[in-house]
Amino acid sequence: MALITFTKRGIYCKQGDFYVDPWWPVDYAVTTHGHSDHVRFGNKYYLCHTLTKPIIKRRISEDLNVETLAYGESIVRNGVNISFFPAGHIIGSSQVRLEYKGEICVISGDYKIEDDGISDVFEPVKCHSFVSESTFGLPVYKWQKQDVVFNGIKNWVGDNINQQKTSVLIAYSLGKAQRLIKNLAGDVPIYVHNSIANLNEVIICAGVNLPETIRITPETTKEQLQKGIVIVPPAMRDSRWIKNLSHPVTGICSGWMQVRAHRRWQSADAGFALSDHADWPGLMEAITATGAEKVYVTHGFTAAFSRFLNDNGIEASEVTTKFGQEDDEENKVDLADTQDANVDIKNQKAE
Amino acid sequence: MKRFAQLIQQLELSNKTNDKIAALVNYFNQADDKDKVWVIALFTGKKPRRPIKSALLKYWAIEITQTPEWLFSESYSNVGDLSETIALLLPPAEQSSDHQLHKWIEDLHQLEGKDDDTKKNFILNVWNTLENQERFIFNKLISGNFRIGVSNKMLVNALAKQSSLDSAQIMHSIMGKWDPYEITFTELINGIHVNTDNSWPYPFCLAYALENEPSSLGSLQEWQAEWKWDGIRGQIVKRNGELFIWSRGEELVTEQFPELHFLIDILPDGVVLDGEILAVQDKNVLSFSTLQQRLNRKTINKKQLEDAPIGFFVYDILEYEAQDFREQPLSERRKVLEQLIGSLDDSAVVLSPVIKCNTWEELADLRQTSRSINSEGIMLKKLSSHYHSGRKRGDWWKWKINPYTVDAVMIYAQKGSGRRANFFTDYTFAVRDGENLVTIAKAYSGLTDKEIKEVNSFVTKNAIEKFGPVRTVKPELVFEIAFEGIAESKRHKAGLALRFPRILRWRKDKKADEINTLEDLRQLLASTFING
Numbered sequence: 002m003a004l005i006t007f008t009k010r011g012i013y014c015k016q017g018d019f020y021v022d023p024w025w026p027v028d029y030a031v032t033t034h035g036h037s038d039h040v041r042f043g044n045k046y047y048l049c050h051t052l053t054k055p056i057i058k059r060r061i062s063e064d065l066n067v068e069t070l071a072y073g074e075s076i077v078r079n080g081v082n083i084s085f086f087p088a089g090h091i092i093g094s095s096q097v098r099l100e101y102k103g104e105i106c107v108i109s110g111d112y113k114i115e116d117d118g119i120s121d122v123f124e125p126v127k128c129h130s131f132v133s134e135s136t137f138g139l140p141v142y143k144w145q146k147q148d149v150v151f152n153g154i155k156n157w158v159g160d161n162i163n164q165q166k167t168s169v170l171i172a173y174s175l176g177k178a179q180r181l182i183k184n185l186a187g188d189v190p191i192y193v194h195n196s197i198a199n200l201n202e203v204i205i206c207a208g209v210n211l212p213e214t215i216r217i218t219p220e221t222t223k224e225q226l227q228k229g230i231v232i233v234p235p236a237m238r239d240s241r242w243i244k245n246l247s248h249p250v251t252g253i254c255s256g257w258m259q260v261r262a263h264r265r266w267q268s269a270d271a272g273f274a275l276s277d278h279a280d281w282p283g284l285m286e287a288i289t290a291t292g293a294e295k296v297y298v299t300h301g302f303t304a305a306f307s308r309f310l311n312d313n314g315i316e317a318s319e320v321t322t323k324f325g326q327e328d329d330e331e332n333k334v335d336l337a338d339t340q341d342a343n344v345d346i347k348n349q350k351a352e
Numbered sequence: 353m354k355r356f357a358q359l360i361q362q363l364e365l366s367n368k369t370n371d372k373i374a375a376l377v378n379y380f381n382q383a384d385d386k387d388k389v390w391v392i393a394l395f396t397g398k399k400p401r402r403p404i405k406s407a408l409l410k411y412w413a414i415e416i417t418q419t420p421e422w423l424f425s426e427s428y429s430n431v432g433d434l435s436e437t438i439a440l441l442l443p444p445a446e447q448s449s450d451h452q453l454h455k456w457i458e459d460l461h462q463l464e465g466k467d468d469d470t471k472k473n474f475i476l477n478v479w480n481t482l483e484n485q486e487r488f489i490f491n492k493l494i495s496g497n498f499r500i501g502v503s504n505k506m507l508v509n510a511l512a513k514q515s516s517l518d519s520a521q522i523m524h525s526i527m528g529k530w531d532p533y534e535i536t537f538t539e540l541i542n543g544i545h546v547n548t549d550n551s552w553p554y555p556f557c558l559a560y561a562l563e564n565e566p567s568s569l570g571s572l573q574e575w576q577a578e579w580k581w582d583g584i585r586g587q588i589v590k591r592n593g594e595l596f597i598w599s600r601g602e603e604l605v606t607e608q609f610p611e612l613h614f615l616i617d618i619l620p621d622g623v624v625l626d627g628e629i630l631a632v633q634d635k636n637v638l639s640f641s642t643l644q645q646r647l648n649r650k651t652i653n654k655k656q657l658e659d660a661p662i663g664f665f666v667y668d669i670l671e672y673e674a675q676d677f678r679e680q681p682l683s684e685r686r687k688v689l690e691q692l693i694g695s696l697d698d699s700a701v702v703l704s705p706v707i708k709c710n711t712w713e714e715l716a717d718l719r720q721t722s723r724s725i726n727s728e729g730i731m732l733k734k735l736s737s738h739y740h741s742g743r744k745r746g747d748w749w750k751w752k753i754n755p756y757t758v759d760a761v762m763i764y765a766q767k768g769s770g771r772r773a774n775f776f777t778d779y780t781f782a783v784r785d786g787e788n789l790v791t792i793a794k795a796y797s798g799l800t801d802k803e804i805k806e807v808n809s810f811v812t813k814n815a816i817e818k819f820g821p822v823r824t825v826k827p828e829l830v831f832e833i834a835f836e837g838i839a840e841s842k843r844h845k846a847g848l849a850l851r852f853p854r855i856l857r858w859r860k861d862k863k864a865d866e867i868n869t870l871e872d873l874r875q876l877l878a879s880t881f882i883n884g
Contacts, residue, residue, distance in 0.1 A: 140419055141427045141440035259440065261488075262432045263774060264364065271365050305426040312420065 004081075004099055004106040004130065007297075007320050012108060012132065016101050017081030019048075021108045024323040031083060033110025034094035035060060035175055038324050048076075050085050052093030052207050056175065059203045072121060088112040089123030090277050091176035092209060098126050107291060108132040111324075113276065114283035115147060119183040119209070125290030132297045133288055134324070136278040137256050138306030144256070144280045151184045154273055157252060158189060158230055166248040167227045171269065174200050174234045176277055177254060179211060181232060186212030192226055193217065194233040223247045256280070288315065300324040355383055356391065356453045357485045363500055372502065376510035385537040386454040392540065393532035394498045395507050400532070403463040404471050406434060406495030412472055413438040429767070430774065435491030439484050449481045456490060461533070505742050515541050523555045523741050550591040553598040554624060554670045554678065555741040559731060559748035566751060567712045569732065576682060576735050577707040577715055579727040580750055581665055582640050582836070583630035584647070588612065588664065590619040591674070599629070608649065611662045611700050618696065622674025625666050625693075626739075627704065632663025635702050637726045640851060641839040663700035666693050670739055678739035685739070722753045728836065729753045755834040756876065757856060759867045761827045763789055765811040768796060775804055776811040776823065779855075781833055783846075785870040790846045792873065793833055798855030807858075830862040831855050838877050846870055848877050 006013050011023030019029040026043035033039050033049075035056040040047070042061050049057065051069040058065055070076065072095070075084035080102075085095035090111040097108045107128040116122045144150075154170075161168040172178040174196040182191055182201070191214045193201065198216035205211050215221070217231070227247045243249050256276025257263040264272035279287060284306070288296055296317040298307040303319040310317035362375035380388055390400070414424050419441060431437045451459075456478075463471050482490055492498060508526065512519035525543030529551065539545065562569075569575060585600035595616040597606040606613075609629065619625075631638035631646070638660070645660040646652065669689045670678050677685060686706070693703045707730065709715040719730050729752035737747035760781035768777035778796040782789035799807065807829065815823040834856040841849035 139427045139430055140417070140423060141431055141437060143440070257774075260431050261364065261436055270367065302426070302430075305423060309420070309423060 004101055004104050005108070005132070007322070011322070014081055014099055017078045017083070017099070019078060019081075019083075021097055022110065022324070029078070031097050032057065033088065033097060033108065034091055036091070036111070036173075039110060048083065050093045050095045052204075052209065053095070055203045055207045056093060056200065059200065060175070072124075086124045086126050087121035089114065089117065089120050092120050092179060092204060094120060096124075096126060098128065104129055106130045106132070107293075109134065109287070111136070111278060112287065113279045114286055115144065117147060117180050117184075117277070119180050119211075123287065125287060128291050128293050130295040130297065131288060131291045131293035132299060132320075133284065134278065135284065135298050135301030135303050135306040137276065137280050138284055138298070138302035138309075140281045142256060142259055142280045143282060144259075144274060144276060147184065147275065150254075150273055150275045154181075154185065154252065154254070154275075155187075157271055157273075158185075161250055162189070162228055164248075165227065166250045167223070167231060167246045168229075169231045169233060169243055169246065169249050169251045171235055171238055171251060171253050172197075172232055177275075178232055178234070179204060179209075180275075180277070181230075181254065182212055182214055185230060190215055190225075190229040192221065192229045192231045194237060196234050197232055353449070353451055353453050353456060353482070353486050353489065355379070356387065357483070357489055359383075359391070360489060360498075360500060361485060363502060369506060373506060373510045373513065376502070376507065377514045380511065380514040384452050384454065387452050388537045389532050389535060389540055390454050390457055392507065392511070392526055394493075395500075395502050396504060396526055397497065398532060399497075400457045400493055401461050401464060402494055403460060403466070404475065404494050408468070408471070409438060409475065409491060409495055410434065412475060413441055416476065417441050417443070432768075433496070435494075435496050436488050438491050439487040442479050442487065445480050445482055445487075447481045448483070457493060460493065511541055517541060519741070550594045551589055551596040551598075553587045553589055553596070554626075554676075554739070556585060556587070556600055556626065557668075557740045557748060558743040559733075559750040560743060560745055562732065562749040562751040565712075566715070566732065566749075569749070572709065572712055572715065574735055576686065576733045577709060578667065578704050578731045578733070579707065579722065579725065580729045580731045580752060581628040581630055581637060581704070582726065582728040583628040583637075583643055583665075586627060586629040586664065587670070588615060588619075588623075588625040588627070589671075590615065590623045591621055593621065595619070597629075605629075608646070608652070609662045610652070610657070612664055615701065619692075620673070622671060623669065623692070624671035624677075625664075625689075626668040626670055627664050627666040630663055630665055631660050632665070632700050632702070633661055634699055635663075637663075637665070639726055639839070640837055661700065663702060665702050665704040667704050668739060681736045681738070682733055683735040719751065719753060755836055755856075756838065757832050757834050758783065758792070758850075758873065759830055759859060759862060760792060760833050761789065761864045761867050762807075762825060762829045762831060763791065763827050764822050765807070765815075765825055766822045775808045777804055777808075779807075779831075781831060781853075782827070783868045783870050783873065784865075785846075789827055790870055791844070792846050792848070792870075793835070793850045793853035795833060795853045795855050799858065803858055827864050830859040830864060830867055832857050832859050838873065840877065846873070848873055 030044035258272030764780035837851035
């Protein structure tokens with residue numbers, strides 16, 4: 002019998018009687034990472050990485066019952082051995098390894114191969130079956146090294162400052178925001194929206210080394226912001242607050258920005274192809290490294306990617322999940338951001 | 353090429369016209385003269401010689417990247433552009449090159465007549481020499497168009513700013529026939545070729561839609577009211593014994609309309625007329641669907657000439673006695689035009705009549721009768737106005753009648769292309785026919801980005817079936833579809849076709865059982881058919 006089945010509540014391990022990243026409430030939810038399409042309200046117990054715990058408590062509720070594991074540690078539940086390995090997606094993101102009577106299954110959640118300087122680096126885990134995302138599962142998606150992309154962003158910011166424009170980067174408050182902060186920190190001060198500042202506090206408190214940023218308050222002036230880098234969550238994108246800045250120009254950092262059509266669609270001033278998901282070569286590399294005999298392909302270009310795997314001798318099948326949304330994973334509005342933004346915009350006047 | 357790639361990037365990096373013009377001015381200040389000529393050519397839709405078919409580019413890219421053809425197609429449908437798909441699929445370049453744009457174009461030209469192996473070697477070598485963005489541009493030179501949101505007007509404004517020359521003159525000079533392989537930048541923007549070529553049209557003067565009450569325009573006595581005809585805007589140029597017909601799309605269409613060729617003997621030299629190409633019988637305008645039978649055909653047979661006779665309704669005169677007449681006030685131009693055309697008494701070339709009215713109210717009543725003569729409303733032109741280049745607010749207004757509308761339900765959705773490649777933006781709509789739904793129109797424009805995202809998520813959640821890129825969706829979303837006309841059609845299951853359908857609004861207040869029926873549309877067809 003297979004170690005996991007795909008049910009309407011989510012990925013289910015019958016032998017261990019628990020779910021991984023369920024989208025409907027269950028008794029025991031093993032959680033890969035803190036993004037809202039992977040962890041939801043209402044489960045009786047949560048099992049996640051130690052760094053994910055304060056994040057989901059902050060984002061969902063302080064009252065959650067959460068057990069934690071560090072990378073490489075394991076617990077046994079109804080005879081199923083559960084352990085976590087770094088997925089490289091965001092801080093605390095984990096691949097979940099399940100082992101039962103010699104059968105090994107790895108659920109990768111979301112992942113990327115490249116070291117982003119802030120998340121623990123993706124670690125391939127040998128297994129019999131592997132659940133992989135396919136957000137960017139087409140060969141046109143090949144990322145440049147992040148140094149190249151960050152140099153591009155730094156040059157853009159420099160030009161903006163010289164031209165008296167205010168650089169506004171749109172980034173998820175969990176994940177992309179911290180990656181930007183870590184890699185852009187330097188001479189130019191970084192100003193962050195409340196929802197990002199709040200999460201940063203939690204993350205720093207959990208022991209992650211994050212460079213200093215400045216929380217935007219009603220006292221922050223337009224002049225200060227113009228000479229810095231402003232990072233806000235997607236919910237703020239078309240806000241009056243941004244329009245009222247001094248000559249604002251917006252930049253979006255997302256893997257979709259690789260393609261002109263998406264850049265134009267987003268109607269931002271600049272698009273930088275920077276993703277927390279694996280690109281095509283990354284997906285192939287990860288899957289090959291697992292040695293898996295069977296691959297389940299979830300959210301993204303599931304049909305194309307699983308067909309390609311099958312044609313290349315790796316048995317694969319498409320699985321429908323509620324992770325991401327077709328083609329739109331990186332662009333979804335994170336509920337936590339919306340709620341925060343609604344409260345905060347009122348208090349945040351530039352002057 | 354690097355400088356041109358940079359320009360393209362800058363143009364794409366901003367949504368603001370001023371930023372784009374600044375980027376263009378900057379480019380024209382810095383770039384090589386030969387490159388500049390090519391940039392103007394490319395942006396105005398002129399293509400360099402193309403010795404290689406785009407199918408071959410695709411084939412070679414598939415071969416060297418060992419991408420299965422189906423996966424290439426999947427990638428293409430996500431990216432929405434062949435040149436870009438190839439650029440993204442290829443492995444990173446191992447060399448680099450400082451070749452300028454025109455040098456690449458010349459190199460491509462040299463390939464003409466060479467065998468496929470030579471061409472292939474050349475292309476693979478170039479691909480291995482260029483960065484992604486340059487590669488994309490290079491592929492575009494061979495297989496595509498540069499549609500990157502630079503209008504002719506924007507380009508001309510940038511050139512005018514950079515050269516301190518008059519923008520109308522530059523518009524005139526870049527608008528038609530010149531050879532980018534031959535002309536220099538200075539010659540081009542100074543328009544030395546303009547007078548040497550008899551065919552030169554003028555930029556059309558365009559009108560804005562009237563948004564306020566017409567009485568806001570002041571006294572009716574200051575305005576000339578004409579019918580707005582629904583055909584192909586055209587310009588007839590007669591100079592030095594030659595006749596040319598230009599369409600609004602800056603295309604020479606002389607050969608398509610033999611009915612107008614007699615004008616070569618009638619019009620004096622040095623005359624340019626502005627008007628509308630229409631299907632006309634005995635001085636009466638026929639429906640647009642009749643005109644359509646005559647459009648975009650390489651050859652025309654006798655039956656088509658009989659079924660859909662062409663005429664020209666004349667609006668204006670732009671050149672008279674070989675003098676640019678556009679600075680004359682409309683009232684003056686009209687007088688000359690009446691003398692020239694009024695005496696013609698031809699059944700096909702007709703002076704577009706001026707509507708005589710005393711009050712705005714009277715005119716508004718007349719406007720309601722537009723459809724009975726196959727007009728789509730009224731044009732208001734200030735009697736004192738010059739003939740402007742392009743669109744200028746204030747002197748010319750179009751006061752169109754409201755379109756027909758129908759409430760229909762969405763039944764299919766398909767992803768768009770280009771900018772909209774990743775969203776379901778092309779919808780097919782149906783009306784009720786008894787128990788069934790019958791398709792009546794496909795439309796893709798008219799929603800805001802936010803609404804498109806909303807519809808997109810509906811489609812993703814409510815897709816019933818997949819047919820390749822098409823999704824069948826639960827018939828639930830109701831839209832009000834506007835259209836300009838209705839005609840019988842054997843090709844469509846409904847037996848009729850709507851002209852220029854577009855989404856007017858999303859009727860979130862309506863349910864699928866409240867939409868219109870096919871019978872409603874048949875009745876409309878019957879009532880318009882009388883006016884043929």
